[in-house]
Amino acid sequence: MFYISINTNILEGKMRKCNKCDKEKKNNKFRHDYKKTCLKCEFRFKVWLLRKLAYKSKLTAYQKVASRIGYMGSGFLIAAQWKIDPTLYVIGFTLILIQTSSRKQWNLVALNCNGLIAWISHILKSL
Numbered sequence: 001m002f003y004i005s006i007n008t009n010i011l012e013g014k015m016r017k018c019n020k021c022d023k024e025k026k027n028n029k030f031r032h033d034y035k036k037t038c039l040k041c042e043f044r045f046k047v048w049l050l051r052k053l054a055y056k057s058k059l060t061a062y063q064k065v066a067s068r069i070g071y072m073g074s075g076f077l078i079a080a081q082w083k084i085d086p087t088l089y090v091i092g093f094t095l096i097l098i099q100t101s102s103r104k105q106w107n108l109v110a111l112n113c114n115g116l117i118a119w120i121s122h123i124l125k126s127l
Helices: 008-012 045-053 061-083 086-102 106-126
Strands: 015-017 024-026
Touching: 061 086, 086 106
Parallel strands: none
Antiparallel strands: 015 024
8 A cells, every 4th residue: 555645734833943044933934845945035136136147048129129239230340340439349249248248247247338338438548
C-alpha cells in the first residue's frame, strides 16, 4: 500500500518558524509545506532590482523603436568620422544612448555617456 503523507501543520493551522528571521508565522506565510523561509524573507529589494535590470528576450514596441533610433545614431557617428563635426558626435551618442538603455545594456550606456560628455566638453571649449 502507498500512503500519501500530508503535513498536519497546514490542516491544524499551526505556526512555523522562519529560518531567516526566526519569527513564528502562520503556514500561509510560507510558499509551500517544505519551505523553511517565509515569503517576506524571500523577497529582497536587491533580488527584485536585479530582476528588473535583467535583459528579457522579447522586444517591446519601445525597444523596437529604440533600435531604429540606435541605427540612426550609428549613422550619425559614421558621418561624424568623415566630417569631424562635434555636433554629429553628440547627436549620434545621444541616439545610441536611447537604444542601449532600452535594451538594458548598462556597460554600453556608461561608454556612450563617456563619449557624450567628452564631445560636449569639446563643444563648450571651442565656444
